Each structure stands twice: as structure tokens, then as C-alpha cells.
Amino acid sequence: MSDVNTSLHEFNRQAVWAGFKQLVPISVFVIVFGAAFGLAAVQTGLDNSVIMAMSTLVFAGASQFAALELWGREVPILTLVITVFAINARHLLMGATLYPWLRNLPPATRYGVMLVASDANWAMSLQAFSREQPGIGILFGGGLALWSFWIAGTWLGICFGGFISDPKSLGLDMVMGCFLLAMVAGGEKSLRLLMIWVVAACASLLAYWYLPDNTHVVVGALAGGVAGVFCTESKLEH
Structure with missing residues (x-):
């Protein structure tokens, strides 16, 4: 394997920290949607600890909002599973596109990195790989940034969510779409x-x-x- 190809698999604290900092700007907007979810979950009647556990363990905004729509005294488990799978099926394709660069990692590390994969850090890491630059640090570090800001936003929504009950009214629902479009335009x-x-x-x-x-x-x-x-x-x- 050439030196260039070896460098693409760089995965250390420095690379992860650099990836974290690189995704902080977009992560700031994630806080708003996390807060909206926290507020919506409270209004649905979920316990605060359950809400925080969901954002920590699931980390899938659209799926979590969809779950709230189906929540009630009797949760339709099969419908919930199918809905969440349909929303997150794109992760199968995301994982497939990243596999050529992740396959040399130990399985535990590979799957651990993919636990925090989302649209933004996937797009940025794939762009880095396509430019023959290291991208694993962006994928994992950026994912940690998005994940931590999502959790922080959820907590803020539980406590102060009334101030941002409708992010769409501020046009914030377009942030991620514009970000991904910029990734495409820059490729x-x-x-x-x-x-x-x-x-x-x-x-x-x-x-x-x-x-x-x-x-x-x-x-x-x-x-x-x-x-x-x-x-x-x-x-x-x-």
C-alpha cells in the first residue's frame, strides 16, 4: 500500500479532534433541532430520562420525531420499526460508500465509528477521501460533535424548549439541505x-x-x- 493510501486511514486523537472542530459550525444548528425534539417529547408525555436516553442511544433526529408521532398508550411496534428503518435505510448506502476506506480498521473500531455517522460528517469525510485526504477523523470526530450537540439541544429543549418550538419558522430546516448541496457543488x-x-x-x-x-x-x-x-x-x- 502506498504512503498516500496509508495516510487516508489516519485515525488518532489529533485527527478526531480536527474532525470535531470542523463540524462544530454545522453542529450549532443541530442544537436547535435537538431542542425542538426535547420540547416535542415532553409534550408527548415522555419522562425526561427517557428523552435523554433516546437522543443519546438513537441519535437519529427524523426517526425520533417519527417515533413521537406514533407514541401513545399502545405503541405499534411493527409500524414503528418499519418507519424507523425506512427513514434510516440510507445509512446502508452510506456505509457501503465508506467501506473501501474503513475495511482495514478492526471490526469493533469500524462499527464504533459508524455509530455516529450522519449526513453531514458522512458527506465531509467522503469528500475528503475523494480528494485523497484522510477522512476517518472527520467521520468520527465530526460525528461526536453532532452527537454531543444533539444531546445538548435535547436537554435545552426539555428545560427551555418553548423559545424555539418551531425551527422551520426561522428557516433552520434548510440548513442541512444547503450544507449537503454545498458539499456536492464543491466536489x-x-x-x-x-x-x-x-x-x-x-x-x-x-x-x-x-x-x-x-x-x-x-x-x-x-x-x-x-x-x-x-x-x-x-x-x-x-
């Missing part, structure tokens, strides 16, 4: 990638309109992957 640019993104976007929109909730993410990702297999640079040149 590699080619006709092949443009076609892949167009296919993925169209498939995702169709799924959003006509298929069950939350399936559009997986459908778009799969469509983009299939397009990437068949749409090669050599074919475009001809």
Missing part, C-alpha cells in the same frame, strides 16, 4: 456526475410524489448508483 465536476445526479434527482422526486413516505432517499440513491454503473466516461466520449 468533482464532470458530465458523467451531472447525469448521475439528474437521474437520482428525478427518481427521488417521483418516489416522493408516488411512493410511501421516506422512500425517496433510498430510491434516489439506488437510481444514482445504477446510473453510475452504466454511465461511464468512455461511453460518454463516444
Whole structure:
């Protein structure tokens, strides 16, 4: 293995701390959504300790909000499991895209790193890897930043959530989308990638309109992957 490839697997305290600091700016906005979840969970009737445990152990904002919608005296377990799986199915694809760079890690370390994988640190680490730069520190350190700020936000929501009961009214629901769009815009640019993104976007929109909730993410990702297999640079040149 070359020195360059070896450096891509750099995983130490310095790399993790650098990744943590790199994700702090976006993590600040996570606090707001954590607070909104904390408030919503309190209003649902959950105990404070249960709310904090959910944010600490689950760390999946959309799934946690969905769980609140289904919460009641009798929780529909099967419906809850299917809903949460559908929302988080994209993590299967995220893990697959990162596997080439994580496969040399011991299994316990590899799965430990992926425990804090989310959209933001996944996108930034993948961008770093694509530029032949170390990304594991960003993935884990950035994930720790997002996770800790999410927990802090949940606690604030339990205590002071009434001040930010509706983050969407402030336009904060667009922060993550804009961040991921910026990651795409800053990546590699080619006709092949443009076609892949167009296919993925169209498939995702169709799924959003006509298929069950939350399936559009997986459908778009799969469509983009299939397009990437068949749409090669050599074919475009001809």
C-alpha cells in the first residue's frame, strides 16, 4: 500500500479532534433541532430520562420525531420499526460508500465509528477521501460533535424548549439541505456526475410524489448508483 493510501486511514486523537472542530459550525444548528425534539417529547408525555436516553442511544433526529408521532398508550411496534428503518435505510448506502476506506480498521473500531455517522460528517469525510485526504477523523470526530450537540439541544429543549418550538419558522430546516448541496457543488465536476445526479434527482422526486413516505432517499440513491454503473466516461466520449 502506498504512503498516500496509508495516510487516508489516519485515525488518532489529533485527527478526531480536527474532525470535531470542523463540524462544530454545522453542529450549532443541530442544537436547535435537538431542542425542538426535547420540547416535542415532553409534550408527548415522555419522562425526561427517557428523552435523554433516546437522543443519546438513537441519535437519529427524523426517526425520533417519527417515533413521537406514533407514541401513545399502545405503541405499534411493527409500524414503528418499519418507519424507523425506512427513514434510516440510507445509512446502508452510506456505509457501503465508506467501506473501501474503513475495511482495514478492526471490526469493533469500524462499527464504533459508524455509530455516529450522519449526513453531514458522512458527506465531509467522503469528500475528503475523494480528494485523497484522510477522512476517518472527520467521520468520527465530526460525528461526536453532532452527537454531543444533539444531546445538548435535547436537554435545552426539555428545560427551555418553548423559545424555539418551531425551527422551520426561522428557516433552520434548510440548513442541512444547503450544507449537503454545498458539499456536492464543491466536489468533482464532470458530465458523467451531472447525469448521475439528474437521474437520482428525478427518481427521488417521483418516489416522493408516488411512493410511501421516506422512500425517496433510498430510491434516489439506488437510481444514482445504477446510473453510475452504466454511465461511464468512455461511453460518454463516444
